[in-house]
Amino acid sequence: MAMAAPVDKTKRTGRWYFGGMASAGAACCTHPLDLLKVHLQTQQSEKIGLLKMGVRVVKSDGIFGLYNGLTASILRQLTYSMTRFAIYETVKKELIKDGQTMPFYQKILLAGVAGATGGLVGTPADMVNVRMQNDIKLPADQRRNYKHAVDGLYRVFRDEGFLRLFSGASTASSRAVLVTIGQLACYDQIKTVLLGSGVFSDNLLTHFSSSILAGTIATFLTQPLDVMKTRLMNAAPGAYSGLVSCAVDIGKNGPLGFYKGFIPAFIRLGPQTVITFILFEQIRFHLGDDPKT
Numbered sequence: 149m150a151m152a153a154p155v156d157k158t159k160r161t162g163r164w165y166f167g168g169m170a171s172a173g174a175a176c177c178t179h180p181l182d183l184l185k186v187h188l189q190t191q192q193s194e195k196i197g198l199l200k201m202g203v204r205v206v207k208s209d210g211i212f213g214l215y216n217g218l219t220a221s222i223l224r225q226l227t228y229s230m231t232r233f234a235i236y237e238t239v240k241k242e243l244i245k246d247g248q249t250m251p252f253y254q255k256i257l258l259a260g261v262a263g264a265t266g267g268l269v270g271t272p273a274d275m276v277n278v279r280m281q282n283d284i285k286l287p288a289d290q291r292r293n294y295k296h297a298v299d300g301l302y303r304v305f306r307d308e309g310f311l312r313l314f315s316g317a318s319t320a321s322s323r324a325v326l327v328t329i330g331q332l333a334c335y336d337q338i339k340t341v342l343l344g345s346g347v348f349s350d351n352l353l354t355h356f357s358s359s360i361l362a363g364t365i366a367t368f369l370t371q372p373l374d375v376m377k378t379r380l381m382n383a384a385p386g387a388y389s390g391l392v393s394c395a396v397d398i399g400k401n402g403p404l405g406f407y408k409g410f411i412p413a414f415i416r417l418g419p420q421t422v423i424t425f426i427l428f429e430q431i432r433f434h435l436g437d438d439p440k441t
Contacts, residue, residue, distance in 0.1 A: 160436030167233020188409035217280030228270025267324025330366025363421030
């Protein structure tokens with residue numbers, strides 16, 4: 149009896165929810181860096197670096213203080229990232245049937261649409277995430293003390309109204325467009341180029357190389373908007389009339405004010421991108437759809 153041919157797992161395609169699963173897993177690993185990034189971005193007059201800020205958080209709230217807001221971070225990935233991955237992967241699968249190759253400009257356009265949609269969907273969880281991470285910097289009598297992400301969403305809705313859940317949505321969506329282009333479109337294109345060179349194969353080295361380059365590009369594209377998004381979401385009601393007033397306030401400290409927290413942002417976004425895509429590819433290998441079936 150003839151033996152069945154071995155299955156080439158690299159040919160399997162991802163399902164719409166794989167990206168959300170991978171992003172949630174990555175968030176669990178990189179959350180402390182995300183928290184420190186938020187702290188650095190929300191300081192206005194102090195000039196505290198990454199390590200000193202980390203020591204301050206640990207002294208104030210212990211080692212678990214570095215995981216404040218983890219539930220909101222996971223919820224954000226299960227809304228924001230799952231949406232953008234779902235749109236990108238689903239539409240791409242429809243456009244590259246019969247072995248076709250998707251042009252890079254189409255990847256950019258598709259990533260932009262996916263990012264804008266994901267940014268809007270994920271804004272409520274993103275705002276609660278920022279607030280929970282920044283809570284320990286506030287005096288004890290001013291802390292919001294959300295129990296978890298769902299409690300935060302409910303209390304914002306109850307105390308501040310439904311529209312407050314989408315505070316900073318325009319900035320979040322704009323930022324999501326850029327980060328999705330940097331991550332998904334660039335990862336996809338870099339991986340395609342590496343595989344087409346004949347030197348690389350669809351393995352861990354290729355996934356790592358493609359994702360670290362994509363993470364670097366995404367950081368450069370998104371950092372100014374990321375700073376403004378964080379400020380808008382954490383500001384008291386009425387503190388800023390909009391994006392322009394927020395930009396003017398940040399600009400008082402000079403152009404570098406838009407790049408506060410750049411190093412932790414890169415340190416976080418780089419590993420986050422790498423872990424996300426390595427997990428995504430592994431999930432695809434083991435659970436993805438076989439194109440022959």
